[in-house]
Amino acid sequence: MMAAAIRHDWRETLPAARGRVTFDAPLGASTWFRVGGAAEYLLRPQDDDDLARFLAALSPELPVTVIGAASNLIIRDGGIPGIVIRLARGFGDVAIEADGLVAGAAALDVTIADHAAAAGLGGLEFLSGIPGSLGGAIAMNAGAYGGEIRDVLDWAEIVGRDGSINRLSAADLALSYRHATLPPGGIVLRVRLFAHPDEPVAIAARMAAIKANREASQPIRARTGGSTFRNPDGHKAWQLIDQAGCRGMVIGDAQVSEKHCNFLINRGAATAADLEALGDAVRARVLAETGIELRWEIRRLGVKPGGAR
CATH class of the missing domain: 3.90.78.10 (UDP-N-acetylenolpyruvoylglucosamine reductase, C-terminal domain)
Structure with missing residues (x-):
């Protein structure tokens, strides 16, 4: 449970949300390490508009932390003070386009690679070797197996702490090794990635090689x-x-x-x-x-x- 020293009673002043808000919400079991304390408040927004309105009305005194699939994360045993935002349903859609795809921030990296492969789009196979969700991949310019996000990113839509939504290019985010420059308090909503037509058999072979490499070399x-x-x-x-x-x-x-x-x-x-x-x-x-x-x-x-x- 949440450490008493960081518990605050903001329940009466929290903005309304159509999504679910939970007080003193356990988080450890949902992380890949299976450790850690609770969120003081956990918000699962319903959609972009729900999240934007909530942030716009939220007191600036209340800290906000965003987590995705919690794959590359240690949540400390005393928990996380303030609001923890977790994107789930409504943020995981994947739409295929002729030269790429648009995906929500909650879509898993491997799911994006699978969708691209099924559509005969190459260049995103490296995502099948990265655990986690797309929002986290953008925030840290994730990469593996010869590819990284900055190689394929067209744009990312990001909601700011003031509730404004802006579309930023790869250049705007100044992507570098394991780093992206997001606006202060910014949360990735959806992303467009470039890809190119390729033979599905060739794409599948490359993804199979990545899977075999991971299983042989990592404690997955x-x-x-x-x-x-x-x-x-x-x-x-x-x-x-x-x-x-x-x-x-x-x-x-x-x-x-x-x-x-x-x-x-x-x-x-x-x-x-x-x-x-x-x-x-x-x-x-x-x-x-x-x-x-x-x-x-x-x-x-x-x-x-x-x-x-």
């Missing part, structure tokens, strides 16, 4: 959160972690994967604190052994028990 059937650290310039994070002797390292019930040591695993009873402590211990050992500082790729949100951030 474990409670994990994807790549933990960004690759430093000129280096691979997993190689640095291995070099520092961290493969298989354990804190509590959190472990550095034996299969791919840039992945952390919840062996069953880990807490968010275990996972974060393990990640920080890996960073410290890599810095001591190699002089290179690893930067988190996994987002860590919320507060620790007792209210510390």
